[in-house]
Amino acid sequence: MNIINLFLENKFLREKKNCENEQQEVLFLNYSEMNSVLLLFNINSDGDIRIFENFADILKKDNKKVTLCCFIDQKKSFIASTINKIIIKKEDISFWGKPRKKILDNLLARNFDAVFLLSPKKAMPILYALMHTKAKIRCGGIPDPNLLDFIIDTSNTETVDETYIFENIVRYLKMINQSN
Secondary structure, eight states: OOHHHHHHHHHHHHHHHHHGGGOOOOOOOOGGGOOEEEEEEEESSGGGHHHHHHHHHHHHHTTOEEEEEEEEOSSSOOOOOBTTEEEEOGGGBOTTSOBOHHHHHHHHTOEEEEEEEOOSSOOHHHHHHHHTOEEEEEEESSOOTTTOSEEOOOTTOSOOOHHHHHHHHHHHHHHHHHHO
């Protein structure tokens, strides 16, 4: 990790510590109990969003209300935000990687049963979005118990991508349903 990333992550952790007092108590929900899901991810270009729209379609077939929130890491993006799609562009973030207040307030105004953090690596705009989300449970593949409540172990996997994380979150949450 280079010095700039270390500095940005330390700033994020200080802000997160201040925000923790406002966070609600975590509840464990299994897949069938989840009605609303926020998919959080980052993409390199506009075309990459299609895979996450496919994930949303899978969840919608299971009667889940889905909202997408992504950070697009390209200079110019033509994807626009809608009611169920929150787009964070480069011009929407500060030097610290924090999205504009308007975007964070949009997330805070909503309540989700679950958040699926699908990015295999930490990206500051997505971490800030995660921190400013009201959810009963936060799931993902980043091995950080301070950020997530339900973590997919990716340590023994050579190639970890968003598909791997998504499929395993859904698979394990459905397995829990079967054991109840």
